[in-house]
Amino acid sequence: MGRAPRKQSVREKGLDRRTLLIGGGAAAGLLLAWGAWPRTYAPNLAAGPTETIVNAFLKIDRSGQIIVVVPQTEMGQGVTTVLPQILADELGADWRTVAVQSAPISPLYANDLLARQWLASDWTRLLGDAGRWAIDQYATRSALMLTGAGTSIPMFHDAYRDAGAAARVLLCKAAASRWGIPWESSDIQEGLISDGAQRRMKIGEVAGEAVAFDLPPILPYRQGQDGRLAGQDLPRLDTPSKIDGTHNFAADIRLPDMVFASVRQGPIGDAVLAGLDDRAASGVTGFLKLVKQDRWVAAVASNWWAANKALDLADPVFTLRGTPVGSDVIDAALEAAFSKSSGRRLYAQGDLEPVFDGATILASEYQVDASLHLAIEPPCATARVTSDGAEIWMATQAPGLARDAIADALGMTRDAVTLYPLHAGGSFGRAMDWDVGVQAALIAREMARPVQLLWSRLEDVIQDRPSAPARARMAARVGRNGAIEGWLAKVAAPCAMAQTWARIADGKLPHDAAQDVADSANRLAVAGMAPPYAIPNWAVDHYPADVGLPLGFVRANAHLNSVFFSESFIDELAHLANIEPMSFRIQMLGGNPRLAHCLTTAAAMGGWQGGVAGSGQGMAAHMIDGAYAAVMVEASMAGDRIAVGRIIAAVDAGDPVHPDIMRQQIESGLVFGLAFATGASVPYARGLPTRAILGRMNLPRLADIGEISVEMIRSTAAPTGVNDLVAPLVAAAIANALYTWTGQRIRSLPLVGTP
Known part of the structure; x- marks a missing residue:
């Protein structure tokens, strides 16, 4: 297997932030951290009894299944295929064995590229490299996981290539140790480790042993084009489940004893709930309860249609403080600016x-x-809240910020809130806001049972x-x-x-x-x-x-x-x-x-x-x-x-x-x-x-x-x-x-x- 020097990318110049530090151990798995950070972060991935955590982006099952961990939200743009393809290409995997899993919230998955675009100011530009470093540190320490602005590939391309290269080296070392040959003599093609002659071995056979080996100072990348996956139109990993209906979006989540909710909020602006007709809502079959907050009211029922009908009959009234928004107001404000x-x-x-x-x-x-965004899927979230903590299922382009907002609303620590990031049925940026998750959590706490909150299309348009x-x-x-x-x-x-x-x-x-x-x-x-x-x-x-x-x-x-x-x-x-x-x-x-x-x-x-x-x-x-x-x-x-x-x-x-x-x-x-x-x-x-x-x-x-x-x-x-x-x-x-x-x-x- 040939060696190639690791090339310096644009983002590596100046502070050399992307210098890869490798630490290992069978118990914790391989730790990926970056040289400029003052500390290292261990992958916080869950692993099954037959799975080995190789690094923050990869797990390998004993059966040979390659499980690629993706921190970016899939909204139809194909990111849960492209990022695994980069890793699988560098690893030498068989695409038929590749699966994908959403990443948990972790500093290892911070999108500092989008953070730099979003948070750059006159001060950070004046500071140059130091200003960019400060934003990167903030993004990392805050676990600022963000999807948007076309940054997924530029941000994570090198990380996935490095993760694949690191895994390939470790697996080759483990196989070579068994065979008693130099590890440089082995390679991985189509999911099989070979010594270039007659001996072959499946990746899963040595995955558990591989994480105990050390990496060389410079990662060797794959050479040549034979058997490469990059540049190929491979089958999308999310297509089969979307075709057969097994793919879970937020509205597909079902939990024991779960009920359903619809919400109404006021007109656009500073609107507060002023009143509603409680008795009219109670006449709907399946209706359970109205949950009231200062700025919204939700109806909970045994099904969503009953909940939404109850809201119609309750006819909530809001008081709007300030000037109501109107097209004439918008035009006048732009002209006056x-x-x-x-x-x-x-x-x-x-x-x-x-x-x-x-x-x-x-x-x-x-x-x-x-x-307007007008994504095919209106905002939706499912929540289960107990005295021990909260679980939230939702599509979000900013999972760390969403989790923190939900924790604040519930008065819990962030560690007590588990957010399960789901794929979005479109978004165009709408899922960057997390208000539906906060509402679902508060309703679930009030009901003391799991609740699925789905906004109506009318609510989606008004509150877009x-x-x-x-x-x-x-x-x-x-x-x-x-x-x-x-x-x-x-x-x-x-x-x-x-x-x-x-x-x-x-x-x-x-x-x-x-x-x-x-x-x-x-x-x-x-x-x-x-x-x-x-x-x-x-x-x-x-x-x-x-x-x-x-x-x-x-x-x-x-x-x-x-x-x-x-x-x-x-x-x-x-x-x-x-x-x-x-x-x-x-x-x-x-x-x-x-x-x-x-x-x-x-x-x-x-x-x-x-x-x-x-x-x-x-x-x-x-x-x-x-x-x-x-x-x-x-x-x-x-x-x-x-x-x-x-x-x-x-x-x-x-x-x-x-x-x-x-x-x-x-x-x-x-x-x-x-x-x-x-x-x-x-x-x-x-x-x-x-x-x-x-x-x-x-x-x-x-x-x-x-x-x-x-x-x-x-x-x-x-x-x-x-x-x-x-x-x-x-x-x-x-x-x-x-x-x-x-x-x-x-x-x-x-x-x-x-x-």
């Missing part, structure tokens, strides 16, 4: 003032409405934490040669990411979280606004706003708005300069060849006609965290409806671990982007959305979606996340296409004439 003193320049390059002084500039204003509404004022000067000489973006928007953190980490009520961050300019609110083009002078200003609508973590977050603003405006500038839109972009991408390649590929695949009038073609390009994409669409108007005939995407996201899953994520992002462009937004009035039925949301259906083509550009770069990459591109591409069809520039989302 531009004149507030809290606006701040967050990004700048060059000097705009002399460029704009006395020049003729193009100025346009854009607006985006808040967009949508994407941020935003307004942008764009201005630019185009030189005689068609190049952009100056670019200014002023964005009025609340910061949904800051609000989310205040809720899930600091325990703030939604309306309090919104108010607490209302006057703070934040880079997270304008993420994606920094242009990828070679513009010598540009700036991005953020004007924070309190729109009265609590907001949340969503797919692509602020990039959803930013790309619509920037790529629509780029198209306007191209037409102003009388330059074909693709060429206009390409001339500014000399220093960004990967994005330029995506643009030319999408144009070639789609038969780009130059954006001429009547073509119905539009395009947009963007990059996020080392991943690049361009989208071209063909769209037209059929009466007052938008018809999207084709969507073509070209993506460079590094060397994919599982190409088909990457393709699935890209296609999912394109459809999500179409929904964002044409629907998923609702008007608000008097503290409530004015519609809540999915059929009235103008969401795209299969019949509304034309041909989708995806080209993944071959790359030797490290694999990146693509979950957020293409969704922001679709709205701008459609708007640009409709301009060529109608001659009218659409500058607001959702677009008019929805499917």
Whole structure:
């Protein structure tokens, strides 16, 4: 088995955080810890009588089954296949023997990459490596397990490869010890350890012995391509159980003596329960009890339908303090934000003032409405609470924070609360909030028996934490040669990411979280606004706003708005300069060849006609965290409806671990982007959305979606996340296409004439 030096990744530079320390012992298993930590952490995995804990990411059963431990929440994006594939590839496992298990809450699974994106501030940026180290330490010590923003693969790729390599070495050492040969002479292929000659042994036979051996100072990685699993379209591990119905989502959990609950909360904002009709609810067959809290009331019954009916009859009344949220209130707040003193320049390059002084500039204003999550699975949690502790079954993208919130609500220590993380039926960021778990736990304590709480779709829509509404004022000067000489973006928007953190980490009520961050300019609110083009002078200003609508973590977050603003405006500038839109972009991408390649590929695949009038073609390009994409669409108007005939995407996201899953994520992002462009937004009035039925949301259906083509550009770069990459591109591409069809520039989302 060949040796390869361990390469230093980008995240390893400076503090050398990823230096792997190995300690071992048959009792505790192999400990994985990192060099910069002041302490080591042992895996807190449960092991059956025939299982051996090899490291924090791997258990091996005596039968030879490979059990890969995954800390990321599976929401349909395929993470419970891709991460095990990385480990199994490096181990040399037979894919047919690989299983997956959700990770318990542990510092070993902290997502410091997302923590750095989320928690970086002016101070941490000023401190450089020390600031990043501080965030990493906070994330680790807090066991900050997070799923989102396409960070799963970039964050854990190396850890799973190292875990597989470490296990392979230990297993080879154990087998070689039995055979009396140097361990370097053995290898693992398709789940069998061999000496390169005649002797073979199953992995499970020596798993128990392997953990007693030591690892070499440098982990050798597998060489060659024979028998490799990486890069193959392997069967997804979650597909069989989802097909035969044995896959457990939150609503599938059943416990002895369990009852069911539905909940009602007040209008959006600072709402408290004022009264209800107890006697009317008691007439429902199967009804058991009303559980009342200051801000919500739940009905408990022998089945969910009875519980929800009892709530209807109880007709709870809430008192709303403050101004009710409404679409007019949101619009007024965004407009007023531009004149507030809290606006701040967050990004700048060059000097705009002399460029704009006395020049003729193009100025346009854009607006985006808040967009709902509308995941297929409404919030749901099952809880069992006793005097000894609590158990919670729920899908959550932040299990450590959810557990802590539940413990605080019950007045228990965090060690007394066990949270079983489940897969989510979609999420798009909705499962970052944990309020359904807290409610389920409090109801279960009140009932002294297990309770499953499921929100109705109406409750899900009313209490959703949508994407941020935003307004942008764009201005630019185009030189005689068609190049952009100056670019200014002023964005009025609340910061949904800051609000989310205040809720899930600091325990703030939604309306309090919104108010607490209302006057703070934040880079997270304008993420994606920094242009990828070679513009010598540009700036991005953020004007924070309190729109009265609590907001949340969503797919692509602020990039959803930013790309619509920037790529629509780029198209306007191209037409102003009388330059074909693709060429206009390409001339500014000399220093960004990967994005330029995506643009030319999408144009070639789609038969780009130059954006001429009547073509119905539009395009947009963007990059996020080392991943690049361009989208071209063909769209037209059929009466007052938008018809999207084709969507073509070209993506460079590094060397994919599982190409088909990457393709699935890209296609999912394109459809999500179409929904964002044409629907998923609702008007608000008097503290409530004015519609809540999915059929009235103008969401795209299969019949509304034309041909989708995806080209993944071959790359030797490290694999990146693509979950957020293409969704922001679709709205701008459609708007640009409709301009060529109608001659009218659409500058607001959702677009008019929805499917």
